[in-house]
Amino acid sequence: MATFTRPLVEPRPQSGGASATRADGIFRAVLIAISAFMLIVIAAITVFVFYVGWPSFSANGLSWFGSGDTPLDVELGYSFLGDPEGGRYTTLNAWPALLGTLLTTGGALLLSFPFALLAAIFIAELAPKRLAAFLDPIVSVLAATPSVIYGLFAILVLAPLIEQNLIPQDKAEQISPVVTLTGANVLLGILVLTLMIAPLMIAIFADALRAVPVKWKEGAIALGCDEWRMTRRVSIRAIRPALVAGTTLAMGRAVGEAIALSMATGSIAFIPNPLDGYFFFLEPVRSLASSIVDYSEGFESPELKANLFAFGVILLITTAALTIGAKIASRAAEKKLGGS
Amino acid sequence: MDPNDDQQRLDERAKRQEWRHALDRSADLRAAGDPTDPTAVAATPPPPPAAPAPDPLAAVEPAPFGAAAAVPAPPASAAEPDPVALAQPLAQPAHVADPADLVLAARGLRVAFSGNEILHGVDLDAPRGGVLALVGPSGCGKTTLLRSINRLTELAPTATIGGQILFDGADVYAGGTDLNLLRRRVGMVFQQPNPFPMTIFDNVAFAIREQAKRRPSRGELMPQVADVLQRAGLWDEVKDNLDRNALSLSGGQQQRLCIARTLAANPEVILMDEPCSALDPRSTARIEELIVQLAGSLTIVIVTHNLAQAKRIADYAAYLLNGDLIEQGIAQQVFEDPANQSTRDFVAGMFG
Numbered sequence: 001m002a003t004f005t006r007p008l009v010e011p012r013p014q015s016g017g018a019s020a021t022r023a024d025g026i027f028r029a030v031l032i033a034i035s036a037f038m039l040i041v042i043a044a045i046t047v048f049v050f051y052v053g054w055p056s057f058s059a060n061g062l063s064w065f066g067s068g069d070t071p072l073d074v075e076l077g078y079s080f081l082g083d084p085e086g087g088r089y090t091t092l093n094a095w096p097a098l099l100g101t102l103l104t105t106g107g108a109l110l111l112s113f114p115f116a117l118l119a120a121i122f123i124a125e126l127a128p129k130r131l132a133a134f135l136d137p138i139v140s141v142l143a144a145t146p147s148v149i150y151g152l153f154a155i156l157v158l159a160p161l162i163e164q165n166l167i168p169q170d171k172a173e174q175i176s177p178v179v180t181l182t183g184a185n186v187l188l189g190i191l192v193l194t195l196m197i198a199p200l201m202i203a204i205f206a207d208a209l210r211a212v213p214v215k216w217k218e219g220a221i222a223l224g225c226d227e228w229r230m231t232r233r234v235s236i237r238a239i240r241p242a243l244v245a246g247t248t249l250a251m252g253r254a255v256g257e258a259i260a261l262s263m264a265t266g267s268i269a270f271i272p273n274p275l276d277g278y279f280f281f282l283e284p285v286r287s288l289a290s291s292i293v294d295y296s297e298g299f300e301s302p303e304l305k306a307n308l309f310a311f312g313v314i315l316l317i318t319t320a321a322l323t324i325g326a327k328i329a330s331r332a333a334e335k336k337l338g339g340s
Numbered sequence: 341m342d343p344n345d346d347q348q349r350l351d352e353r354a355k356r357q358e359w360r361h362a363l364d365r366s367a368d369l370r371a372a373g374d375p376t377d378p379t380a381v382a383a384t385p386p387p388p389p390a391a392p393a394p395d396p397l398a399a400v401e402p403a404p405f406g407a408a409a410a411v412p413a414p415p416a417s418a419a420e421p422d423p424v425a426l427a428q429p430l431a432q433p434a435h436v437a438d439p440a441d442l443v444l445a446a447r448g449l450r451v452a453f454s455g456n457e458i459l460h461g462v463d464l465d466a467p468r469g470g471v472l473a474l475v476g477p478s479g480c481g482k483t484t485l486l487r488s489i490n491r492l493t494e495l496a497p498t499a500t501i502g503g504q505i506l507f508d509g510a511d512v513y514a515g516g517t518d519l520n521l522l523r524r525r526v527g528m529v530f531q532q533p534n535p536f537p538m539t540i541f542d543n544v545a546f547a548i549r550e551q552a553k554r555r556p557s558r559g560e561l562m563p564q565v566a567d568v569l570q571r572a573g574l575w576d577e578v579k580d581n582l583d584r585n586a587l588s589l590s591g592g593q594q595q596r597l598c599i600a601r602t603l604a605a606n607p608e609v610i611l612m613d614e615p616c617s618a619l620d621p622r623s624t625a626r627i628e629e630l631i632v633q634l635a636g637s638l639t640i641v642i643v644t645h646n647l648a649q650a651k652r653i654a655d656y657a658a659y660l661l662n663g664d665l666i667e668q669g670i671a672q673q674v675f676e677d678p679a680n681q682s683t684r685d686f687v688a689g690m691f692g
Contacts, residue, residue, distance in 0.1 A: 215534035219598070222490060223547045223605055224524035233546070238537050 049316060053309030060092045064310070068093035072269035072286075076295060077304045092307055096269040098314070100285035103186050103272070104261060105254040107281075108193030113247060116198045117236070120205030125231055139206070142199035151263035154192040159183030159264070167282055179270050179283055186272055187281040189265035193257060197250035204249065208242030209235055241330040248326030252319045258289035267294055288315055443468040443609055443639045444489060444526075448503035451484050451493055458484045460663045461503065466609075470655035471635045473671065474643045477691060480660040482643040486611050489641065490526045491519060507609075524551065527607035531614045533594035535586035535601070540578050543586045543597055544568055547605035564604065572600035573630050592623025599630060610634065612642040616649065628653050647687065651675050659683045 057064055068075065068091060075092045123135050163183035172181045212235045220230040236243075261267075266284025269291070274280055286294065288311045299305045444466035451459040459481045466472045474482040487493045489505055491512060504511045512522055524547070535543050541558075544565045549556065565582070569575040574596045578584070586597055595615055602610055612631070616624040631640055631653050644650050650657060650671070657675060658668035659682075667674055667683045678684045685691060 213534070215530060215532050216536055218492065218495070219530065219534040219536065219601075220546075221495070222492060222523055222528040222530075223550060223601065224520040224522075225550055226520055229550065233550075234536055 046316060049309055049312045053306055053311075053313040056092060056303075056306040056310035057313075063091050064094055065098065066093050067095035067271060072096045072291075076291070076307050077298070077301055092310075094288075094307075094311070094314075096271050097286060097288045097291050097311060099271060100189075100261075100265065100269070100287040100290070101255060103285055104189040104193055104265065104287055105251060107186070107190035108197060108254050109247065109251060111190060112194045112198040112201055112250065115194070116201035116246075116250075117205055117243070119198070119202045120209055121231055121235075123202065124206040124209035125227070125235070136206075139199050139202050142195075143203050145196075145199075147196055147257055147260040148263075150192050150196050151260035153195075154188055154260065154264040155184060158188055158191060162188060162282070171279065175276075175279070179268065181279075181282055182266055182284070184264055184266035185282045185284050186265065189261050189285065189287075190281075192260050192264040193254045196257065196260065197254050200253065201246045201250045204242055204246030205239065208239035208246075212238045240333045244330040244333055245326055248322050248329075252322050255318055255322070256289055256315055257287075258293040261287050262290035262293050265290065441467050442506070443508060444641065445506040446485065446488075446503065447506060449485065449488060449505060450502040451481070451488055452500045453496060454498040455500075458663055459488075462660070462663075462665045464658055464665055465668060466639060466641055467656060469635065469639055471631060471640045471642060471653050471671075472656040472658065473650040473654035474641065474658050474660060475645075475647060475650050476660035476666075476686070478645070479662075481663045482660055483613055485660065486613055486641060486643050487528075489609075489611055490523050490528055491517075492528070524605045525607055526609045526611060527602035527605055528611045529595070529598050529602055529613070529615045532618055533591055533598055535589070535594050535597050537585070537587055539583045540586050540589070540597060541565060541582040543601050544604050546601060551605070568600045568603040571603055571634070572596045573626065573633075574600055590623070592619050592626060595619060595623065595627060596630065599627075599634075603634075607638065609639045609641065612640060614643055614645055617645060624649070647675075647689070659686060661686070 070093075072093070123132050123139070127135065160183055162185070166187075167181050167183075175181055209231075216234050216238060217230055220234045221227070225233065265286060267286045267290055268284040269286045270284050272280045272283040272285060276283065292308050292311055295304060295308055299308075442465050444464070446462050446464035449459055449462045449464070450457060462481070462485060464474075464485065474485060476482050484493060488501060489507075489512070493499050493501060501513065503513075505513060507522070507526065511517075536546065538546075541561075545556075545561045548561055548564055566575060566579070569578065574593060577593060578589075578597075586594065589597060595618075599610075599615075615631075616627050619627065628649065631642065634640060635653075635655070642650075642653070654671035654675075656669065657671040659666045659674060659678070659680075661682055667678055667680045674683065675687050678687060
């Protein structure tokens with residue numbers, strides 16, 4: 001009868017097994033503690049921002065979201081108690097700041113999405129390997145560049161160009177009683193945001209395109225598609241969840257951008273007039289986030305503080321809604337397309 | 341798998357092969373008996389100058405290794421056991437009397453990736469209609485040969501291709517070939533089922549929409565979609581749920597959907613690259629059944645690793661080894677009475 005010098009199945013060392021379990025338990029406990037801490041910090045920030053900002057909403061009611069005749073800068077400081085010199089009580093009408101955020105973010109998304117998609121297709125599908133290997137790190141660096149750099153580039157390089165080439169002197173003078181036209185305006189805000197978020201979108205889209213299984217591409221080519229139609233009908237369709245996720249991420253970054261926009265938009269709480277034709281885009285605005293930055297030194301005034309925190313509440317809600325909305329949308333897209 | 345069905349299918353297959361065999365027997369005899377027979381010469385591609393046309397009788401004998409001028413040295417792969425006595429490749433297929441009956445033919449096809457030659461000048465004949473099985477051990481170049489037919493090989497940037505592939509007599513590697521048209525006429529089913537991440541309907545309608553001048557409506561597409569799904573034997577399973585995600589189907593259903601999708605392009609030839617290797621036996625049986633049915637109206641060239649499968653479904657067979665086409669002909673003959681020692685060893689299951 002054959003004898004085995006070693007058992008066929010190594011018995012699991014009891015002590016080792018037990019200690020491994022204990023290590024697992026400790027590891028898990030640490031992770032849970034860290035996550036719980038993060039959650040508590042986020043909750044605390046949210047509660048604090050809502051708490052400080054709430055008086056602004058409660059005092060102004062729904063007109064908070066409207067527009068008024070008083071300049072926003074005046075309203076921000078004096079909206080609760082009235083003018084200290086005995087002037088009239090003013091309401092905070094935050095519409096100019098809301099509009100500033102909407103215009104710059106919306107314009108940047110409209111501009112950067114098609115550009116980013118085409119650039120991603122070029123990098124991921126069409127460019128020769130070497131060129132793609134060269135472009136890839138550039139896109140990553142651009143996506144990670146601090147926004148203040150873009151702001152500097154905008155006011156030092158782009159603003160003079162816009163001022164010299166797009167704003168005729170006579171028109172500027174004609175409009176000067178209402179608002180001073182400079183190179184820093186809606187257009188520059190849109191451009192700087194586009195510069196900021198396009199690399200982010202390109203990086204996300206290109207990664208997704210690269211992850212499209214070769215078998216789908218081959219399948220389309222074997223059915224008689226040329227490469228462009230294969231990309232359009234199969235690849236872009238397959239990366240829809242990434243399109244949603246990347247766009248939302250970029251949108252979150254654009255909505256929250258403060259410094260670069262503060263530099264690029266002229267940072268005047270003006271409501272551009274659609275009747276001015278294309279000058280609409282050459283008039284200054286100030287976004288919610290830029291307003292917070294611009295007035296961040298005035299927190300001794302409780303009214304100003306409450307109003308700026310109220311801006312913060314709007315930004316918090318918007319970004320949270322965007323994140324959750326993106327999750328839902330991209331999950332729905334995945335479900336429909338079965339991104340397995 | 342119902343054994344009765346299986347048996348019945350095998351019987352049909354045998355009958356059909358017998359019939360083809362009988363038809364071609366005369367050409368066989370002519371080719372073997374009289375090398376100057378004009379018919380045989382017409383069917384014979386001019387042998388490469390390095391390898392003078394072998395004496396048909398000598399071809400049966402395993403030639404000594406050194407004598408096989410046309411057989412290049414086997415690759416220095418240690419993993420691949422040196423197959424028993426490499427014999428002279430059969431330079432001419434004797435199973436097709438009239439070259440016009442060839443829907444596809446490879447002539448001196450050489451394919452290399454990064455300078456590493458995978459196919460060393462292959463002459464393949466695919467008669468019109470029926471199933472041609474490409475068999476051989478792994479790494480012998482079957483798949484490369486198949487993918488060279490619809491010019492998918494060149495998707496790999498390192499590929500270099502020489503020689504000709506004649507499709508209906510025209511070289512697909514000639515300049516000015518419309519690749520998209522070629523790939524519509526020569527469809528392909530892949531090893532891994534690869535339905536697109538869209539609905540079943542959209543998958544099947546893909547090729548039709550691709551070929552349409554303007555975007556056809558769903559109503560216009562429906563009859564065609566239903567037709568090809570029926571031909572692919574999938575209609576009954578999916579007809580109530582055409583808007584289901586194609587990726588939610590089982591592997592076998594996905595592969596039949598891919599066949600339907602290929603059929604929708606209205607091809608004359610379908611290339612299949614081990615279409616059943618990722619499937620369970622039941623799904624495999626269904627696909628084999630389908631292949632045999634489809635072979636009545638179009639030509640199927642199938643790469644298979646599974647010799648039993650090749651024997652079940654093939655009308656013609658070609659045996660490749662290390663990048664050379666060793667033997668081709670009527671399936672029954674190749675599998676049961678091969679002329680070449682290496683083929684004999686392979687079909688006997690001695691290696692591969």
